[in-house]
Structures are given as C-alpha cells and as structure tokens.
Amino acid sequence: MAKTYDYLFKLLLIGDSGVGKTCLLFRFSEDAFNTTFISTIGIDFKIRTIELDGKKIKLQIWDTAGQERFRTITTAYYRGAMGIMLVYDITNEKSFDNIKNWIRNIEEHASSDVERMILGNKCDMNEKRQVSKEKGEKLAIDYGIKFLETSAKSSINVEEAFFTLARDIMTKLNRKMNDNSSSGAGGPVKITENRSKKSSFFRCTLL
Amino acid sequence: MTDTVFGSSTDRWMCPNDRAMSLRAKVPAGWSVRGNQPERPRTQEELTDEEKEIINRVIARAEKMEEMEQERIGRLMNRLEDMRRSVAGDGVSRCILCGEQLGLLGSACVVCEDCKKNVCTKCGIETTNSRPHSIWLCKICSEQREVWKRSGAWFFKGLPKQVLPQPMPVSKSKPPQAPSELASSEPSAQDPKLYSRTQSRGPADAGLPTEQDSYGGSEEKRATGRKPVKAREPSHDAERGYSSEEESPAAYRGRKGMRQRPEAGGEAVATAPGRGSYPALSRKPSEARMGPSGGEYAGGEPDRWEYSADSEVSRSPGGVKRANSVQGSRPPPPAASPSPAAQPAPPAGSRQGPGPGGRFPERQVSQLMGPLQAEPGYSAGAARDERGGGGGYPGAVAREERTARQPAAYPQAAAVPVPPTPARQQQPPQDEEEDEANSYDSDEATTLGTLEFSLLYDQDNSSLQCTLIKAKGLKPMDSNGLADPYVKLHLLPGASKSNKLRTKTLRNTRNPVWNETLVYHGITDEDMQRKTLRISVCDEDKFGHNEFIGETRFSLKKLKPNQKKNFNICLERVIPMKRAGTTGSARGMALYEEEVERGSEVDERGKILVSLMYSTQQGGLIVGIVRCVHLAAMDANGYSDPFVKLWLKPDMGKKAKHKTQIKKKTLNPEFNEEFFYDIKHSDLAKKSLDISVWDYDIGKSNDYIGGCQLGITAKGERLKHWYECLKNKDQKIERWHTLQNENHIASD
Numbered sequence: 001m002a003k004t005y006d007y008l009f010k011l012l013l014i015g016d017s018g019v020g021k022t023c024l025l026f027r028f029s030e031d032a033f034n035t036t037f038i039s040t041i042g043i044d045f046k047i048r049t050i051e052l053d054g055k056k057i058k059l060q061i062w063d064t065a066g067q068e069r070f071r072t073i074t075t076a077y078y079r080g081a082m083g084i085m086l087v088y089d090i091t092n093e094k095s096f097d098n099i100k101n102w103i104r105n106i107e108e109h110a111s112s113d114v115e116r117m118i119l120g121n122k123c124d125m126n127e128k129r130q131v132s133k134e135k136g137e138k139l140a141i142d143y144g145i146k147f148l149e150t151s152a153k154s155s156i157n158v159e160e161a162f163f164t165l166a167r168d169i170m171t172k173l174n175r176k177m178n179d180n181s182s183s184g185a186g187g188p189v190k191i192t193e194n195r196s197k198k199s200s201f202f203r204c205t206l207l
Numbered sequence: 208m209t210d211t212v213f214g215s216s217t218d219r220w221m222c223p224n225d226r227a228m229s230l231r232a233k234v235p236a237g238w239s240v241r242g243n244q245p246e247r248p249r250t251q252e253e254l255t256d257e258e259k260e261i262i263n264r265v266i267a268r269a270e271k272m273e274e275m276e277q278e279r280i281g282r283l284m285n286r287l288e289d290m291r292r293s294v295a296g297d298g299v300s301r302c303i304l305c306g307e308q309l310g311l312l313g314s315a316c317v318v319c320e321d322c323k324k325n326v327c328t329k330c331g332i333e334t335t336n337s338r339p340h341s342i343w344l345c346k347i348c349s350e351q352r353e354v355w356k357r358s359g360a361w362f363f364k365g366l367p368k369q370v371l372p373q374p375m376p377v378s379k380s381k382p383p384q385a386p387s388e389l390a391s392s393e394p395s396a397q398d399p400k401l402y403s404r405t406q407s408r409g410p411a412d413a414g415l416p417t418e419q420d421s422y423g424g425s426e427e428k429r430a431t432g433r434k435p436v437k438a439r440e441p442s443h444d445a446e447r448g449y450s451s452e453e454e455s456p457a458a459y460r461g462r463k464g465m466r467q468r469p470e471a472g473g474e475a476v477a478t479a480p481g482r483g484s485y486p487a488l489s490r491k492p493s494e495a496r497m498g499p500s501g502g503e504y505a506g507g508e509p510d511r512w513e514y515s516a517d518s519e520v521s522r523s524p525g526g527v528k529r530a531n532s533v534q535g536s537r538p539p540p541p542a543a544s545p546s547p548a549a550q551p552a553p554p555a556g557s558r559q560g561p562g563p564g565g566r567f568p569e570r571q572v573s574q575l576m577g578p579l580q581a582e583p584g585y586s587a588g589a590a591r592d593e594r595g596g597g598g599g600y601p602g603a604v605a606r607e608e609r610t611a612r613q614p615a616a617y618p619q620a621a622a623v624p625v626p627p628t629p630a631r632q633q634q635p636p637q638d639e640e641e642d643e644a645n646s647y648d649s650d651e652a653t654t655l656g657t658l659e660f661s662l663l664y665d666q667d668n669s670s671l672q673c674t675l676i677k678a679k680g681l682k683p684m685d686s687n688g689l690a691d692p693y694v695k696l697h698l699l700p701g702a703s704k705s706n707k708l709r710t711k712t713l714r715n716t717r718n719p720v721w722n723e724t725l726v727y728h729g730i731t732d733e734d735m736q737r738k739t740l741r742i743s744v745c746d747e748d749k750f751g752h753n754e755f756i757g758e759t760r761f762s763l764k765k766l767k768p769n770q771k772k773n774f775n776i777c778l779e780r781v782i783p784m785k786r787a788g789t790t791g792s793a794r795g796m797a798l799y800e801e802e803v804e805r806g807s808e809v810d811e812r813g814k815i816l817v818s819l820m821y822s823t824q825q826g827g828l829i830v831g832i833v834r835c836v837h838l839a840a841m842d843a844n845g846y847s848d849p850f851v852k853l854w855l856k857p858d859m860g861k862k863a864k865h866k867t868q869i870k871k872k873t874l875n876p877e878f879n880e881e882f883f884y885d886i887k888h889s890d891l892a893k894k895s896l897d898i899s900v901w902d903y904d905i906g907k908s909n910d911y912i913g914g915c916q917l918g919i920t921a922k923g924e925r926l927k928h929w930y931e932c933l934k935n936k937d938q939k940i941e942r943w944h945t946l947q948n949e950n951h952i953a954s955d
Binding site for chain 2: 007060
C-alpha cells in the first residue's frame with residue numbers, strides 16, 4: 001500500500017528543450033544530477049512527498065519534452081496541472097524569450113487557476129550567462145508570477161522552487177475551501193496577494 | 208491523449224487529417240501557437256513507435272498511480288457517506304448529527320455555514336480561517352470540505368480530475384486499429400464479456416452506456432451489488448434531503464450532465480430519480496480523463512459549484528470521448544465489424560459490457576476513424592447529441608432519453624439471465640468431467656487461456672486450500688497486448704465479498720505464475736456438499752475497472768477430503784443463467800443465480816471459530832475468539848467492522864461481558880483473543896455463553912450481525928462443544944459455529 005498523504009498536487013515542468021527541466025526534477029526527486037543530456041521523450045513524471053503545515057503532500061511532477069514535436073502530447077497534460085514551472089536557461093537567451101510563448105501556451109491549455117512560477121536554471125554557470133537575473137525578475141513581475149534562479153547541478157533553489165509552488169497551491173486550496181463558503185468557490189485568483197503572503201523567504205528575489 | 212488538445216471552439220472536432228496538414232504547412236515551425244487549428248496530429252505522427260511505447264509506459268505508470276488515487280478518494284467518499292447515513296436529527300429543532308434537542312432546554316445551537324442546518328456545538332466545528340468572524344460547520348460539511356480538498360476536487364471543481372491522455376497507438380503492436388487483428392483476438396461477437404458485471408448488478412444498471420461496466424469490471428472492488436459507492440452517493444444525499452430541496456435549473460442541469468456523462472449519469476438514473484443538486488462526486492475515470500472544465504458537477508451547494516450550460520454541453524462529448532478512449536486502449540470491440548448482426552451482441556472487445564444499442568454505431572464510427580483518438584470522442588459525442596435532442600438538452604428530452612434508453616439496453620443485459628446465448632450453448636459442459644476439461648478445446652477457450660490450479664480440502668482444519676499455480680496464453684486485455692492478471696475465488700452461493708479471495712496481480716504478462724495458495728477457513732462438510740468454487744481470472748486495470756477474462760467453476764462435492772487434486776483447465780466465460788434448464792444441475796455447476804436463491808434461504812450470517820477451555824489451574828473458563836468468516840456485510844461499502852461480544856449468563860454481573868477489538872472493513876476477521884471467566888467448574892454447567900458478532904458503527908448503534916449461544920440448553924454442535932469443554936478440563940477445544948440472527952437465539 002502506498003504511503004498515505006493528505007493532498008495530491010500535480011505539477012508540470014515546461015520550457016525549451018535543454019533548459020534542464022528533467023535535471024531539476026531529478027534533483028528534486030532523487031537529489032541527484034547527471035551531466036549527460038538525454039532528451040525527454042514525450043512525458044515523464046516523478047513523485048515526491050513533502051510536508052507543509054503538517055500536511056503530507058504528494059507531488060506528482062510531470063516532466064515534459066521541450067521539443068516541438070512532442071508538443072501534442074505535452075500540452076495534453078496542462079489541464080491536469082495545479083502548478084506549472086516555466087523553466088528557461090540563463091545561458092540561452094532564446095529559451096528566455098520563449099517563456100512568453102510558454103505562458104501563452106499555459107493560458108490556452110491549462111486551468112485558469114493554475115499556479116505558475118518561472119525558473120531561470122543553470123545559475124551556476126554565471127560565466128556563460130546571457131540572461132540577467134534582473135531581466136528574469138522583470139518578466140516575472142510583468143506576469144505577476146514568482147521567479148527564482150536555480151541550479152539543478154549545484155542544487156541551488158531547487159527545493160525552494162518546488163516548495164514555493166506547492167505552498168502557493170496549498171494557500172489557494174485553503175483560501176478556496178475555507179474562505180468562501182457560500183460564495184462561488186471558483187472566484188478569480190489574486191496571484192499578487194497570494195505571492196506576498198506566504199513565501200517571504202524568497203521575496204527578495206521577486207521585488 | 209488528445210482529449211484536451213482539441214481545445215476550445217467550433218472546429219475543435221473537425222477531423223485534422225487533411226485540414227490540419229494544410230494549416231500546419233502555413234504555420235511557422237517552432238512556435239506555432241496554435242489557435243484552434245488541430246495541427247497536432249501531424250506532429251504526433253512523426254513519433255516513432257519506440258517513442259510511443261516509451262510514452263505509453265509512462266502513461267501506464269501514471270494510470271496505476273491514478274488507480275491508487277481513485278481508491279484513496281473512494282475511501283474518503285465512503286467515510287463521508289457513512290457519516291451522512293448516520294445522521295440522527297432533523298437539523299431544525301434537533302441537531303442534524305446527534306439528534307439532540309436544541310434550544311433553551313437543550314444544547315447550544317449553531318447553524319452550519321454550508322448546509323444551513325442546525326447543529327449542536329458538539330457536532331459543529333468552528334473555523335476562523337482568515338475570516339473576520341468565525342463560522343460553524345457541521346461535521347459532515349466539514350468532512351465534505353475535507354474531501355474536496357483531499358481529492359483535488361477543490362481545484363478541478365469536481366472529482367477527480369485526472370487528465371491522462373490515453374496511450375498512443377503504436378503501429379506495430381497496437382491492435383485497436385487493425386481490423387484483422389480484431390477479428391482474431393475477438394472471434395465471437397457473442398462473446399459475453401459482460402459477465403462480471405451482470406452478476407453484481409441489475410439489468411437496469413447494465414443499460415448505462417459504457418461506464419457502468421467500469422463498475423461491473425471493478426465489481427469486486429466496490430460495487431458488489433451493495434453499493435457502487437460513489438456514483439450512487441448523490442441518491443443518498445437526496446434521500447436524506449441533504450440538499451435536494453430545489454430542483455433548480457442548475458441542479459437539473461447537473462443531473463442531466465450526469466446523464467450525459469456516461470457513468471455517473473447512468474447510475475443516477477437507476478438509483479435516484481429525485482436527486483438534487485448535491486455534487487456528484489463521482490470518481491469515475493471516465494471523466495477523469497477529461498479536462499477540468501469537463502469535470503464539473505452540480506455543486507454541493509448549487510450556487511457554489513454550479514457550472515454553466517455551455518460547459519456542460521461541451522463536456523458531454525468529452526465524457527463520451529473518454530469512454531471511447533478506454534475502448535481504444537483495449538483490444539478492439541467486435542462491434543467494429545460492420546456487420547449489423549454483430550451489433551446486438553455485447554461489444555466484447557472492450558472491457559465494457561454492452562452499451563445500449565445506440566452506442567454501437569458510434570463505436571463503429573470511432574473505430575473507423577482510425578488512430579486519431581479524438582475523433583471517436585467527436586463522433587460519439589455527436590451521435591449522442593442527436594439522441595439527446597441537441598446541444599440544448601431540454602430537460603424533458605433528457606428524461607425521455609433516459610427512459611428510452613433503459614429499455615433499449617435492457618435486452619442485452621437481460622440476455623444474461625434469461626436465454627442461454629449461443630456462445631454458452633456451444634460451450635460443452637466443461638466442469639462435468641474436469642479431467643476431460645484438460646483436453647477440452649474451443650476457439651473461445653483457447654483465446655481466453657488456460658489455468659492450472661490445485662484444490663485440497665483439509666477436513667481436520669476445516670479449510671479449503673486453493674493453490675493457483677499459473678495461467679497460460681491469457682487473452683490480451685491491455686493495449687500493449689498483455690494483461691495484468693490475478694485470480695479471484697468465490698464460493699457460491701454466499702455473500703460475495705465475504706467469501707472472495709484473490710491472488711496478487713502480476714503485471715504485463717499473459718503467462719502469469721502465481722504459485723499462491725488461498726485458504727478458505729471454516730469450511731464444513733456441508734459446505735463441501737453444497738458449494739461451488741468459482742475461479743475467475745481477471746485483468747487488473749487502471750482505475751480499478753478490472754476486467755473479467757475467464758473463469759471455471761468447480762462443484763466442491765467432487766473433491767475428496769484430504770486429497771489434493773490438480774487441474775489444468777481452459778478458461779471459459781459463463782453467463783450466469785437463472786434457468787439453465789436441465790443442464791445446469793446435471794453438470795454440477797452451481798449456477799449463480801440459483802445458488803444465490805438457495806443461499807439466501809439459509810440466510811448466512813457467517814461463522815465463528817471459538818475455543819473453549821476450562822482451566823483448573825486458574826479456576827475458570829477461557830474463551831478464545833479465533834476468527835469469523837463470511838460475515839454478513841452491514842455497511843454500505845460491502846463490508847462490516849466486526850467485533851465479538853461475549854456474555855456468560857445469567858447472574859455474572861459486570862464481569863460477565865467481554866468484547867474483542869474491532870476489525871475494520873472485513874468480513875473475515877481474525878481476532879485471536881482470549882477471555883477469562885473466573886468461575887467454578889460446577890457453576891459453569893448452569894451457565895450459557897452468549898456469543899454475538901456486531902458491526903461497529905460510528906455515531907449510531909452497532910448492527911447485529913449474528914450470534915450463537917453455547918450451553919447446556921443449546922442444541923447440536925453448540926451443545927456438543929459446551930459439553931466437551933466441561934468434560935475435558937484443561938483441554939482447548941476449537942469449534943466452528945454458524946452465526947444465526949437474533950430470532951434463532953431467542954428461540955433456542
């Protein structure tokens with residue numbers, strides 16, 4: 001029998017091919033890193049159970065292929081996601097530019113309530129950096145999305161990123177289920193308010 | 208996998224083949240932010256079979272996980288429902304939960320925020336949750352919220368929002384689109400696949416389109432005639448007056464929506480004509496596949512989870528689509544063959560039993576549509592729309608449709624109990640001589656596979672040991688051409704869950720080797736004379752829609768005590784017939800329905816294994832409650848939470864009573880507890896020991912399952928046991944006793 005858990009959150013990683021989605025997930029789920037690049041075929045997922053506020057949360061994290069030819073398959077998974085990580089590579093400007101497209105993709109295919117987060121990965125490779133942190137932050141603010149620079153290789157901010165996203169979902173859950181008891185439960189989500197509330201530990205990267 | 212891809216608007220259902228290609232050509236490569244153009248299929252076509260297989264494996268893995276998740280949600284739902292059932296008050300002058308008098312003289316009263324019923328402060332829960340003022344919720348509504356949180360329904364606005372795409376067709380191994388393979392894997396259109404379902408549900412249920420078989424398939428898991436937990440839930444709510452006050456349009460729509468949604472709809476029709484607006488917390492996978500927008504339910508509070516007519520209309524095709532997609536992932540239904548003659552027969556290829564006749568055309572279409580999985584959804588949806596009276600679905604039409612559909616479906620399901628189908632007739636009575644059965648051969652039997660097992664009746668220990676050795680050449684049930692087989696055993700007749708045993712599931716094999724021994728305890732000579740062992744091989748499936756592969760039955764009276772007998776038989780599909788004419792009994796096959804009737808006369812409450820010993824050292828009687836078997840199920844989930852009470856009567860005061868621990872959700876509890884009565888041997892003869900088995904219920908009085916009295920005034924086995932105990936001091940004597948209901952005890 002599986003371990004018991006309180007909530008199941010479904011997360012999704014998207015972003016251009018080669019930005020390190022799989023590595024982020026690998027780091028988060030197995031705390032390991034592999035330098036060889038193996039392109040993800042279609043989709044994959046990993047599980048990790050975390051604890052937040054005394055609740056056991058099982059994270060099912062879907063990893064998607066960045067390559068366009070898998071787009072059909074990968075977009076099919078947007079719908080089921082409660083949280084989506086948008087990942088770009090700080091050493092690859094193109095991947096950063098494409099974040100806009102990925103966001104558009106989310107808007108088109110994902111649930112409107114989905115929590116989002118932008119990650120600039122490979123921040124250990126500062127010498128090859130093409131996208132400044134400020135640029136990333138600016139983009140995130142424009143969209144009202146949280147942002148973190150991460151490194152799967154050096155294990156920087158990976159835990160923080162997933163925990164933040166999970167916490168945001170948790171916050172939304174509690175607000176939805178506890179606060180509006182008689183009004184419609186599916187009211188618009190104020191992401192900004194949400195942002196400031198819980199994750200003070202990383203607010204500095206945001207503002 | 209396409210269910211969400213063809214997202215949003217008018218041309219979403221168009222066939223992508225040609226148009227997509229042309230559009231695709233115009234779209235810049237790379238970032239073709241797709242509008243409504245379904246250019247996807249083409250990209251998909253570029254994938255190699257290897258890639259598709261890898262992806263399918265991931266999907267299969269996800270489905271397994273989802274299955275577990277569904278089970279978990281099921282448990283949550285069960286618990287919630289249990290609470291609902293134990294409601295005691297009216298919510299006005301008496302606390303809705305405990306029934307305590309409210310008001311001046313009674314307990315303090317608060318109003319539940321969600322259901323607006325009055326509850327006492329003990330049954331209410333105060334929450335503040337970042338609101339300026341705190342609110343009260345009754346325990347049920349509080350639990351309800353918890354279920355919404357835990358199931359993910361809070362996000363998707365309905366249970367369970369699993370959005371797994373279906374496996375992709377792999378050209379080399381994937382059967383569904385190859386008609387030739389079709390024919391071979393599913394040779395007979397009459398193949399009565401509906402078997403497993405029919406035995407647990409009535410014909411009316413069988414009328415539902417596809418989904419009900421999801422019940423049927425998983426019948427041993429949850430439905431078993433007792434209560435298909437989830438989908439029926441709404442009806443309970445309605446009965447309870449929970450929130451069905453108004454048949455508001457929203458509620459109505461909701462109901463209709465359920466109707467369109469194959470599974471839940473069917474269930475609702477069958478069980479709850481008057482159901483209101485309670486959320487249909489269906490955890491059916493069929494909708495699990497659809498996008499969240501599709502998953503809406505009529506809300507727990509109508510305004511709360513209400514969804515719009517649009518979303519509903521748009522969702523119904525989605526539901527159907529998913530239903531089809533399930534089929535797509537299985538060996539193809541024979542219905543795909545264009546012959547009209549095949550249509551009335553059950554669509555053997557899918558896990559489902561037969562849908563109403565109207566479904567077949569849809570299915571055919573979908574089959575013809577080829578590998579693009581979205582198309583089946585479309586065609587089915589469209590066909591259904593027509594039947595349902597178009598997108599608007601005026602309520603009356605929906606109703607009409609419902610009634611119309613039921614009769615239509617009936618004959619098929621009814622075909623099960625009533626006339627022997629051709630398939631059945633062709634089948635020689637395999638159990639008649641099980642030795643010959645080894646060499647028995649037929650098209651169908653060979654397709655289903657063979658099973659090797661051995662049986663041993665251990666008379667001394669009152670046990671029947673069934674060793675499931677292996678199966679060979681099982682019919683492929685999954686899209687990968689394999690199956691996830693397990694074996695389950697039933698003793699007929701009898702309460703289905705109480706006497707069910709199963710092996711573990713072996714994954715992805717058609718030649719499973721279980722080597723597992725399953726033991727029935729408490730089997731008496733009488734049982735051996737009377738009972739039939741049904742051994743069925745099933746395919747465990749995603750979402751727990753387990754699918755019946757084949758079975759064999761063995762009349763236990765042919766088994767000689769303490770002699771192991773080996774079998775190697777071909778599996779067959781048996782349709783339980785009410786009246787099989789003369790053949791039935793002549794063949795020694797316990798025909799299910801008949802047996803059930805006979806069994807019910809006996810009114811089996813179960814049996815209990817009790818040990819008695821008078822200890823001279825300790826100067827008292829030691830009563831051991833070892834285990835119970837085949838207890839009657841008292842809870843909605845088809846199980847009981849049994850415990851045993853002992854009472855040494857008369858005149859023993861407080862010390863006279865003992866009880867065991869409660870064993871949760873089982874019909875075959877093992878207690879292994881001993882209790883001591885400090886009593887002189889001479890006094891003991893005048894006493895009698897009252898043993899009763901109860902089903903523990905939270906919040907209401909426990910249900911009496913059955914009991915028996917041992918003592919000098921008892922009769923038969925019960926007297927004998929007592930007597931032997933008195934006679935043989937310091938000797939532990941174990942005996943099985945049949946539980947009887949109260950009347951018997953009283954009359955004893």
